[in-house]
Amino acid sequence: MTDLSVLVLVVIILGLIAVYAIRLKAVPMPTLSKAAAEIIAYIPADTKAVTDFGSGWGDLVIAIARARPDVSVTGIELSPVPYAISRMRAVLAAKPNLTLIRADFRKLDRDPGDVVVCFIDPRVMGDVGDVLSQRMRDGGVVISRGFAIPGWQAFGEVPMKAGPDRLYLYRMGSHKPG
Numbered sequence: 001m002t003d004l005s006v007l008v009l010v011v012i013i014l015g016l017i018a019v020y021a022i023r024l025k026a027v028p029m030p031t032l033s034k035a036a037a038e039i040i041a042y043i044p045a046d047t048k049a050v051t052d053f054g055s056g057w058g059d060l061v062i063a064i065a066r067a068r069p070d071v072s073v074t075g076i077e078l079s080p081v082p083y084a085i086s087r088m089r090a091v092l093a094a095k096p097n098l099t100l101i102r103a104d105f106r107k108l109d110r111d112p113g114d115v116v117v118c119f120i121d122p123r124v125m126g127d128v129g130d131v132l133s134q135r136m137r138d139g140g141v142v143i144s145r146g147f148a149i150p151g152w153q154a155f156g157e158v159p160m161k162a163g164p165d166r167l168y169l170y171r172m173g174s175h176k177p178g
């Protein structure tokens with residue numbers, strides 16, 4: 001490969017990441033291991049299925065799949081570069097309980113399971129609430145890193161030890177005030 005073709009490839013990859021970050025209003029920032037451990041601690045013991053809305057490079061879903069082999073873990077990611085990297089990392093991690101889907105979580109007609117985790121821009125949190133209201137069963141738990149779902153009532157709001165973010169915890173069925 002010539003220097004020029006490497007440069008062109010790098011520009012295409014960075015361009016793709018930027019275009020999708022603007023389109024989705026979300027930068028693919030990963031949840032690193034300490035923060036992931038804090039999120040995992042709030043996944044109830046009897047959970048069967050967890051979905052990450054916007055699974056990025058795969059950090060959080062791989063950490064959950066490792067920590068909870070008893071749980072079926074699904075990551076949904078639309079941005080092609082983080083998705084491709086997460087697929088490669090999933091192959092290396094070799095976790096049979098991990099599935100990655102390239103899709104827009106707003107359009108994917110799929111049961112998200114008992115627990116949804118997310119770490120998405122505040123401009124997208126209204127969409128997260130709308131999708132969950134349509135697809136998640138009562139009793140399901142939502143763990144949002146950093147941002148609240150507008151109009152929803154959290155049963156917990158926990159400052160994270162790993163950084164300045166809070167975790168917002170919701171339970172479907174009692175997520176609306178009043």
Ligand SMILES: C[S@@+](CC[C@H](N)C(=O)[O-])C[C@H]1O[C@@H](n2cnc3c(N)ncnc32)[C@H](O)[C@@H]1O
Binds near residue numbers: 020024060105118
């Ligand atoms: C801050 S990253 C979080 C990644 C991962 N959840 C983690 O904690 O390591 C948010 C991701 O959500 C993705 N995203 C945003 N809107 C989305 C949508 N509508 N459908 C699928 N993915 C989306 C972005 O592309 C980005 O990779």
